[in-house]
Amino acid sequence: MNRLEGNVTLVTGGSRGIGAAVALRLAEEGADVALTYESNATCATDVVEQIKAIGRRALAVQADSAAPEALTAAVNETVATFGALDILVNNAGVFLVGPLEDVGPAEIDRTLTVNVRAPFVTSQAAVRHMGEGGRIISIGSNMAERAVFPGMALYSMSKTALVGMTKGLARELGPRGITVNLVHPGPTDTDANPAHGPNAGTIAGFTALGRYAEAAEIAATVAHLASSDGQYITGATINVDGGFTA
Ligand code: NDP
Numbered sequence: 416m417n418r419l420e421g422n423v424t425l426v427t428g429g430s431r432g433i434g435a436a437v438a439l440r441l442a443e444e445g446a447d448v449a450l451t452y453e454s455n456a457t458c459a460t461d462v463v464e465q466i467k468a469i470g471r472r473a474l475a476v477q478a479d480s481a482a483p484e485a486l487t488a489a490v491n492e493t494v495a496t497f498g499a500l501d502i503l504v505n506n507a508g509v510f511l512v513g514p515l516e517d518v519g520p521a522e523i524d525r526t527l528t529v530n531v532r533a534p535f536v537t538s539q540a541a542v543r544h545m546g547e548g549g550r551i552i553s554i555g556s557n558m559a560e561r562a563v564f565p566g567m568a569l570y571s572m573s574k575t576a577l578v579g580m581t582k583g584l585a586r587e588l589g590p591r592g593i594t595v596n597l598v599h600p601g602p603t604d605t606d607a608n609p610a611h612g613p614n615a616g617t618i619a620g621f622t623a624l625g626r627y628a629e630a631a632e633i634a635a636t637v638a639h640l641a642s643s644d645g646q647y648i649t650g651a652t653i654n655v656d657g658g659f660t661a
Pocket of ligand 1: 427428429430431432433434451452453454455456458478479480481506507508509510529554555556557558599600601602603604605606607608
């Protein structure tokens with residue numbers, strides 16, 4: 416499928432996990448892809464090489480999502496390199512959990528800057544370059560709707576904020592032909608939440624399908640939203656969670 420031929424994408428946190436799967440899927444569908452990473456240059460370079468191997472242009476940019484100026488610079492470098500920006504995927508996130516009394520200001524700040532401020536700031540920078548058909552897709556979490564374990568309040572709060580951002584931006588950018596959507600993955604096999612980790616059996620049991628997702632299953636929905644097939648979807652939150660919230 417070449418649904419994204421001629422499009423330029425920026426994926427935050429594209430060096431591993433869901434972000435890497437999204438970067439590769441969008442490239443397979445024809446897009447050129449820039450991706451950011453925090454510290455793992457080796458993995459970022461590996462994803463870039465995989466994208467080039469399927470015939471698309473690719474770029475890795477080190478950019479800590481906690482730093483607004485780094486995100487704006489990543490957007491500008493994407494446009495300077497590829498000449499456009501059509502699709503933004505706000506994926507990078509941190510998962511800091513713990514009992515309420517133990518969560519300190521540093522964890523609160525890190526979670527809110529990376530999970531909430533970063534998608535907002537990156538969207539601000541990106542829409543300066545987007546025209547009709549532009550796409551903003553954020554990766555939220557099933558935990559925004561169902562905080563199944565104690566200690567999830569900070570993370571759940573941060574991901575719930577993206578629902579409001581998505582609805583607000585959909586209204587604001589709809590007249591410009593830009594759609595804005597949110598994907599809520601369920602438990603997905605990544606370094607952050609390995610399918611064979613200590614609590615994986617319990618977590619998988621919360622889903623209707625009784626298993627973890629592969630990152631590629633999340634990427635498939637992102638690709639749909641990014642393509643013209645998803646052009647009438649905006650302001651939506653789509654659960655790709657195996658029935659976790661059913
Ligand atoms: P991983 O830990 O596997 O990968 C995280 C990616 O984000 C890496 O590329 C990492 O870069 C990057 N990243 C992390 N922090 C920053 C930062 N401050 N600045 C820039 N890049 C950063 O995570 P997942 O793939 O599991 O998660 C991706 C998204 O999906 C997150 O938003 C998460 O909340 C969400 N999610 C995940 C679920 C799951 O079960 N896995 C379930 C629901 C939602 P580097 O390689 O340099 O470290």
